[in-house]
Amino acid sequence: MLLLLLGLGLASLLWWNYRHRLNWLLLPYYGDIPPLAMQGGDPYLRALMRTISASEANDPNPYTILYGGSHVADLSRHPNHCVPIVSGPNIGKCTTAAGRYQFLTSTWEEKANLYHPQPGELWLAPGYSFAPQYQDQVVYAWLSDRQSWGVDIPELLRQGELDRVLHLLSGTWTSLGYGIESNLITPSLKQIYQKMLTEEKQQP
Known part of the structure; x- marks a missing residue:
């Protein structure tokens, strides 16, 4: 009887983890992808950023979402919650991916150190603010950095080289079509980008 109860308990836990991950992978495509919190900037880069987030954090x-679909309230710094990975090649590990662009803690600290507009308060509150506008500003500056990527991403986008850009970025954001975690949004990224670009070009 005890073994039966333990077996049922384990099965329930495995089903909960599977369903939790499945819900994350099958998040519906929202027709109205939220605008950026950041003001201004190149409409091509802004459209790309919204496209990345449509696939990574739909x-x-x-801005408050963690890997798996739960949310956090405190964005004074990166949440740094290590959530168990329940499917895919990294099953059994955990990930700290968080926010609109699913930054790992280590990646956020590295890129924020380069691009964050506000210095980190290392002795009072370690780390950099993870507020929505700062998530956007760090990613915008990173994508604008030719030295970081070896190419001029805004210029490639103007030339219509979206496939090349997505391929380049897929090593960082693995749901962009060439990585290890494509999802139901991945095949629609080109259409999403065009929709976002139209919206961004209409902004004053």
């Missing part, structure tokens, strides 16, 4: 509140 949620009405993307």
